[in-house]
Amino acid sequence: MNNHNITNDSTPLPREGQGGGVSRSLIVSALDHGTVIDHIPCDRLFEVINLLHLDQMTSKVTIGFNLKSNKMGTKSIIKIADKFFTDEELNQLSVVAPDVTLVIIRDYEVVEKRPVSLPAELRGIVHCDNPKCITNNEPMQTLFHVVDKRHGTIRCHYCNHEQELKQVKLV
Amino acid sequence: MNRSLVTIAEHSREKIEYLIRMAQEFERHPNRLLLQGRIVATLFFEPSTRTRLSFETAANRLGARVIGFADPKVTSGTKGETLKDTIMMVSNYADVIVMRHYLEGAARYASEIAPVPIINAGDGANQHPSQTMLDLYTIYQTQGTLDNLNIYMVGDLKYGRTVHSLLMAMRHFHPTFHFIAPDELAMPELYKEYCREHGIKYVEHQDFDADVIARADILYMTRVQRERFTDLMEYERVKDRYLLKLDMLAKAKDNMRILHPLPRVNEIEYSIDDDPHAYYFQQARNGLYARQAIICDTLGITLDDIQRDKTII
Numbered sequence: 001m002n003n004h005n006i007t008n009d010s011t012p013l014p015r016e017g018q019g020g021g022v023s024r025s026l027i028v029s030a031l032d033h034g035t036v037i038d039h040i041p042c043d044r045l046f047e048v049i050n051l052l053h054l055d056q057m058t059s060k061v062t063i064g065f066n067l068k069s070n071k072m073g074t075k076s077i078i079k080i081a082d083k084f085f086t087d088e089e090l091n092q093l094s095v096v097a098p099d100v101t102l103v104i105i106r107d108y109e110v111v112e113k114r115p116v117s118l119p120a121e122l123r124g125i126v127h128c129d130n131p132k133c134i135t136n137n138e139p140m141q142t143l144f145h146v147v148d149k150r151h152g153t154i155r156c157h158y159c160n161h162e163q164e165l166k167q168v169k170l171v
Numbered sequence: 172m173n174r175s176l177v178t179i180a181e182h183s184r185e186k187i188e189y190l191i192r193m194a195q196e197f198e199r200h201p202n203r204l205l206l207q208g209r210i211v212a213t214l215f216f217e218p219s220t221r222t223r224l225s226f227e228t229a230a231n232r233l234g235a236r237v238i239g240f241a242d243p244k245v246t247s248g249t250k251g252e253t254l255k256d257t258i259m260m261v262s263n264y265a266d267v268i269v270m271r272h273y274l275e276g277a278a279r280y281a282s283e284i285a286p287v288p289i290i291n292a293g294d295g296a297n298q299h300p301s302q303t304m305l306d307l308y309t310i311y312q313t314q315g316t317l318d319n320l321n322i323y324m325v326g327d328l329k330y331g332r333t334v335h336s337l338l339m340a341m342r343h344f345h346p347t348f349h350f351i352a353p354d355e356l357a358m359p360e361l362y363k364e365y366c367r368e369h370g371i372k373y374v375e376h377q378d379f380d381a382d383v384i385a386r387a388d389i390l391y392m393t394r395v396q397r398e399r400f401t402d403l404m405e406y407e408r409v410k411d412r413y414l415l416k417l418d419m420l421a422k423a424k425d426n427m428r429i430l431h432p433l434p435r436v437n438e439i440e441y442s443i444d445d446d447p448h449a450y451y452f453q454q455a456r457n458g459l460y461a462r463q464a465i466i467c468d469t470l471g472i473t474l475d476d477i478q479r480d481k482t483i484i
Contacts, residue, residue, distance in 0.1 A: 132295050134276040138254050158276025159297055162361070 034059075034081040036103040037093070042066055045076040047096040051170065052080075052089065059083060092125050094118045095165060098152065118149055118165075126154065127169040133159035142171060174469045175282035175289040179300040179307075179336060184343035187307060187317075189474060193464035194308045194457070196477045201459065204482035206235035211466060212265035213239035214257070215292070217273040221433065221455075222292050222301070226269045229462035234482070238265060255284055262287045267469050288469040296332055302432060303336040305461035309454045310389055313428040317344040321386050325351045325379060326393035326413050326438055328358040333432045334393060338362055341371075348373040351383070353409040355400060379413055385422040390415070390448075392431045392438045415439045420448055430454050 040048055045065055054061050060081040069075035084104060085093075093100060094116040104112040124141040135142045135158055143157035152165030179187070211230040215223050218241060227237050239261075254272070258281045261268055270281060271292040278291035278298070293299040311317050322341065324334045328350055338348065339362075348366065350358045350373060358375070366373045376383050384390055395413055400406040415429065417440055428450040431439060435451070443449050467477065 130275060132273070132275050134254070134272075134274045134280045134294075137274055138280065140255075140280065156276065158279045159274075159295070161275070 030108060031079055031081055031105045032108050033106055034079065035083050035085060036105065037078045037080075038075070038101040038103060039069070039072060040076040040078065040097050040100050041072065042074050042076050044097045045078075047170070048076075048078065048093065048100075051092050051096055052085075054078070054080070057083070090116050091119045091122060092170075095122060095125055095168065095170070098165070118146055118152070120146055122146070122154060125171060127171050128156045128159060128161060129163050129167070129169065130156065130159050130161040133161060135159075173282060173288065174471060175278075175285075175291075176300050176465055176469055177278045177282050177289070177291045178298045179303040180298075180339040182340065187304075187340065187343065190304060190461070190464050190468060191308055191311050193467065193474050193477060194304075194460040196474070197460040197463040198457075200480075200483045201232050201463065202484040203232070203480060204234035204484065205467065205472065205477070205480055206230065206233040206470070207482070209235045209267075209470065210265045211235045211237050212261050212268045213237060213241075213292075214261060214268060214270040215239070215241050216243045216254075216277070217271050217293075218242060219271050219293060222271060225455075225458040226290075226292060226301070226462050226466075229459050229466055232459070233463055233466070235466075239269075254281065258285050258289075267466060269466075290465060290469055296330065298336060299332055300336065301458070301462050301465055302333050303340050304465060305454065305458040306333065306337050306391075306430065306432075307340055308461045309428075309430060309450065309457045312457065313450060314388055314426060317341070319345050319347075320388040321347050321349065322389045322391060323349040323351060323384055323387040324358070324391045324393070325415070326395045327356045327399060328352040328393070329356040330396075330399055331393040334358075334391065335362055337391065338371075339365065342369045346371060349376060349383075349387070350374070351376045351379050351413070353395070353405070353413070355402070355405060355409075356395065379415075379419075381419045381422045384419065384427075386424065387427050388424065390423075390427060390429045392429060392435075392451075394434070394436055394438055410437065413438060415443060417442045417446065420446060423448055 042065060062079040064077040066074050067077060098118055100116055102114055102116055103110055122144040126142060126144055128135045128142055133156060144154040145157060147153050147155045153162055154165060155162045213223055213226055223241055230237050254277060262285050265287060267288050267290060268285060269290045269292050270278060272278065272294050275295035275297040278289055278294045282289040291298055291300055307317065314320060328334055348371065352358065363373065392415060395410055397406050414437060427448050429448050431451040433451060433455055
């Protein structure tokens with residue numbers, strides 16, 4: 001399977017140097033190695049960029065914003081060359097954008113395509129919104145238990161305060 | 172194994188019954204030398220005189236020595252020391268740490284980092300398990316069982332952490348709860364949801380009178396605090412509606428007992444103190460036995476050890 005199929009619900013992204021003449025869409029190179037994060041809600045794009053520290057990356061990063069999507073209306077997409085994510089990084093992604101699709105590409109082939117899913121626990125990712133929680137007053141990691149995956153409800157391991165993932169602040 | 176007591180909500184029915192049996196032993200013989208040579212630290216980052224006195228009496232009556240502080244102003248916390256540093260330091264000296272803290276989750280965190288067990292003596296609005304344990308012990312003592320009771324909770328059911336903890340701890344015992352509170356202080360949806368999830372029956376009442384409480388086994392009164400109201404007019408309007416008066420006990424069952432976590436301000440008419448249904452002072456005394464059981468359990472002393480104890484004074 002060619003990695004261009006992964007964008008098939010958005011504006012086709014022409015290959016570099018393809019077609020000749022003036023292209024009306026962005027020229028986006030195909031990845032030989034790396035990760036594509038697809039189906040990012042547009043209002044979450046910049047959070048995803050911050051979360052993954054893409055501003056500090058030295059490899060090639062391509063970001064598509066406000067692309068057409070059959071599934072979502074508009075979406076954003078990020079292609080990162082030579083970068084594969086750890087589980088911990090994936091967990092963080094699921095907090096800001098629970099429905100993104102993650103595509104791993106090696107040698108131009110999609111070797112893995114999967115949704116990110118909310119883990120049972122979120123450690124050191126989310127800020128507790130209870131100002132009287134010990135985690136906001138002591139140099140320590142936060143820990144949340146996911147109590148309702150469908151509604152995105154999480155409970156602080158320490159103060160038991162519940163909050164919605166939609167409204168969380170990241171650490 | 173970490174034997175800390177952070178919350179009672181995680182205790183099984185068996186564990187609760189076990190601690191009740193332990194407390195019964197201490198009620199029979201509260202003065203012992205069971206903890207001779209041990210040191211109990213009481214760290215009160217937030218003042219709470221009656222809870223501290225109860226814990227320190229429990230430790231002293233078992234022969235332990237007590238170190239600690241009652242006033243956070245004298246500790247290094249005010250100099251900017253972290254909770255972790257204080258806990259690690261005191262862990263070097265004491266065999267068990269009883270701590271009260273104004274921050275929620277402080278006890279859970281302390282129990283994760285301390286090499287000695289932690290007993291939560293209240294962490295902000297979160298948990299106060301020794302209060303719950305003494306409430307459970309008192310209910311058992313007065314009713315002879317914890318099963319199938321009609322428990323009426325009156326007053327501030329929104330912020331009252333004692334009623335929330337009691338509600339969760341009672342889930343093993345098929346209670347029927349009756350909630351009587353002003354709208355502003357009604358039982359939060361979260362706990363009603365908890366009841367539904369665990370198949371616990373509950374009824375909400377608008378009125379508070381002799382007919383409503385006629386079927387009660389336990390009448391658990393709480394303080395309606397003025398500062399909880401955003402609308403002071405509303406406070407003035409409802410404050411006397413949740414006052415328990417002597418004539419309201421006319422239809423009460425003989426076995427009904429009135430509990431209150433104390434301090435009481437304006438919830439129970441003083442003339443009720445001499446009525447046989449009044450039980451809040453005995454309830455407070457039970458705090459001693461419940462806390463003796465809790466301290467021993469966290470130190471790894473078993474019911475069997477207590478039953479075979481030769482150090483009774």
